[in-house]
Amino acid sequence: MTVEDSPVAPADLAYCEDLLRELDRDAWLACLFAPAEHRAGLFALHAFNCEIVRVRDAVSAPLPGEVRLQWWRDLLDDAARGGASGNPVAAALIATIGRYALPRAALTALVDAHVHDLYxxxxxxxxxxxxxxxxxxxxxxxxxxxxxxxxxxxxxxxxxxxxxxxxxxxxxxxxxxxxxxxxxxxxxxxxxxxxxxxxxxxxxxxxxxxxxxxxxxxxxxxxxxxxxxxxxxxxxxxxxxxxxxxxxxxxxxxxxxxxxxxxxxxxxxxxxxxxxxxxxxxxxxxxxxxxx
Missing domain, CATH: 1.10.600.10 (Farnesyl Diphosphate Synthase)
Incomplete structure (x- = not known):
């Protein structure tokens, strides 16, 4: 399977790669050393992390940050699956979870840990x-x-x-x-x-x-x-x-x-x-x- 054959939609993949290159260039470069068939999944994973990490800098108070993090929790719990299509990182992450059977509990725990960042x-x-x-x-x-x-x-x-x-x-x-x-x-x-x-x-x-x-x-x-x-x-x-x-x-x-x-x-x-x-x-x- 090549990157083009990935279950991640091409537009979502391009968005994730661009976001990662902009916000965490070191992670983007490291992903390029991985086999081509798995880069889409790695880009999605690290783009998701970028979205979570930057919540503190995107809000003016903890409560809006809590709301943003809750959206990701809901997505991972399937409660907001319908909203993933409007968010390229979320859509790419859901596709990657399905492709590799990634444990959602670990992703939710990552979101929960970053609540500390808001305070x-x-x-x-x-x-x-x-x-x-x-x-x-x-x-x-x-x-x-x-x-x-x-x-x-x-x-x-x-x-x-x-x-x-x-x-x-x-x-x-x-x-x-x-x-x-x-x-x-x-x-x-x-x-x-x-x-x-x-x-x-x-x-x-x-x-x-x-x-x-x-x-x-x-x-x-x-x-x-x-x-x-x-x-x-x-x-x-x-x-x-x-x-x-x-x-x-x-x-x-x-x-x-x-x-x-x-x-x-x-x-x-x-x-x-x-x-x-x-x-x-x-x-x-x-x-x-x-x-x-």
Whole structure:
């Protein structure tokens, strides 16, 4: 089956790919390394994620955001199936769920986890941060693996779990300044409490010793999960290996934020686009060599 033979309608597929290329270019590039017959499903999955992630920035208060997220819940519960035809991402997602028998519960849990984004409450503990990343980024890795496995062995679930936590932490480091500007912190409360004044400093964009120490703890957590994911990667079937290509972009972020004098509120935490593309290409070659 080619992309053209996908159950996703061509217009919906084009919309999803354009949306992903605009809002998450790294994910779009990673999808291009996957076999052509599965790209439509991957584009639909990641476009859906883009729609959920951007709800916070699209609304002025939590309640409208809750309404938008509820629409996606209803869609996944079949209550709003009739409305999917008017939304190309929803239509593509429904087609992809049917084609690959994706678990709707995992997609609903992803929507539920992003309710946290609408509010400014701290996640209480490191375990809660890991759980948030597990239901969001880890779920995407697992669902992408299921698409690529196409009914076969999708590999160890722990691989997706560790990969998602590492990616989620890299994301919160990259977006720390943007989160702080809107009054939000993704550093969990138990880490903040270890460093007196860190919460106020982070919210006010102050590059203090306390803020740096709190982010260093989060960075160390990301490194632990990245190491665990990379250790498990050789056990993944060759078919699903492209799902884990985004792992290539985590270490560069963790390394940059750990540099002496790095200021998360002023300095860019991720390499430039050309460099990220090079990391993806190099990691793709590494994955191919692992599976040969």
């Amino acid at each position: 400014d409450d701290l996640l209480p503990t490191v375990t809660d941060l890991e759980g948030y990343c597990g239901e969001t980024a880890s779920a995407l890795f697992r669902l992408a693996s299921l698409i690529l496995a196409d009914g076969g062995d999708a590999g160890p679930a722990d691989l997706a779990g560790h990969a998602g936590v590492a990616q989620g932490i890299a994301g919160l480091l990259k977006n720390a300044a943007r989160h702080a500007a809107r009054g939000q912190i993704f550093v969990p409360a138990d880490i903040v409490a270890r460093h007196q004044g860190a919460q106020d400093d982070i919210l006010n964009g102050r590059d203090s010793a306390a803020a740096r120490a709190a982010f260093a703890d989060v960075t160390a957590l990301g490194r632990k999960h990245l190491a665990a994911a990379l250790a498990l990667l050789p056990s993944a079937p060759a078919a699903v290996a492209p799902a884990f290509l985004p792992l290539a972009l985590i270490e560069p972020v963790l390394r940059r934020v750990a540099r002496p004098g790095f200021n998360l509120f002023r300095d860019r935490a991720e390499p430039p686009q050309w460099r990220r593309q090079w990391h993806l290409w190099r990691f793709g070659r590494r994955l191919r060599s692992l599976k040969q």
